[in-house]
Amino acid sequence: MIAMKTQITDLFGLNVYTDRGIFVGEVEDAVINVDGKKIDSIAVGNLSPEIRESKGYKGLRIPYRIIRNVGDIVIIRHIPNAFRSSSTEQE
Amino acid sequence: MSTTFSRSLAKKKVMSNDGILVGSVRNIMVDIKSGQVIDLIVMPDDTFDTAGYQADGDRILIPFEAVKDIRDYIVVDRYLSKKQM
Numbered sequence: 001m002i003a004m005k006t007q008i009t010d011l012f013g014l015n016v017y018t019d020r021g022i023f024v025g026e027v028e029d030a031v032i033n034v035d036g037k038k039i040d041s042i043a044v045g046n047l048s049p050e051i052r053e054s055k056g057y058k059g060l061r062i063p064y065r066i067i068r069n070v071g072d073i074v075i076i077r078h079i080p081n082a083f084r085s086s087s088t089e090q091e
Numbered sequence: 092m093s094t095t096f097s098r099s100l101a102k103k104k105v106m107s108n109d110g111i112l113v114g115s116v117r118n119i120m121v122d123i124k125s126g127q128v129i130d131l132i133v134m135p136d137d138t139f140d141t142a143g144y145q146a147d148g149d150r151i152l153i154p155f156e157a158v159k160d161i162r163d164y165i166v167v168d169r170y171l172s173k174k175q176m
Contacts, residue, residue, distance in 0.1 A: 005123075009118055031095070038125075039126040
């Protein structure tokens with residue numbers, strides 16, 4: 001479990017899931033907005049093959065604002081139509 | 092807006108705005124809930140006088156507020172970097 005105030009390296013290696021329980025990938029790095037003094041996005045690698053158009057990309061930058069929670073894993077908001085399986089379920 | 096990968100900051104040298112070498116970055120403290128960057132965790136250089144700085148073992152904490160710019164070096168404001176949070 002990660003405390004509120006934490007070292008940024010503690011995030012690295014955490015698994016990223018959406019709030020519908022779909023695996024996205026693994027946190028590899030964080031992008032910092034130097035002027036805003038905030039985390040701008042997280043760089044996710046080891047991407048799930050379920051993600052559409054992940055072909056040819058090694059990673060994905062996920063904006064920090066869609067992160068719901070960080071604990072033993074990172075939970076992000078579900079992105080409609082980003083995943084193969086979820087989009088077929090809905091349609 | 093200047094953005095940077097946190098891994099590219101690792102081991103970057105920290106310089107104060109009066110030209111004194113402070114040390115090198117070891118880690119970054121963040122607030123997970125808000126995404127706010129709080130402190131730089133810096134391993135001070137042997138020649139650097141750490142008096143007045145917030146210490147954590149042999150490392151010092153420099154509030155991110157003190158950061159002026161990040162290019163080849165991380166430049167921090169000499170007075171703001173000593174401010175206690």
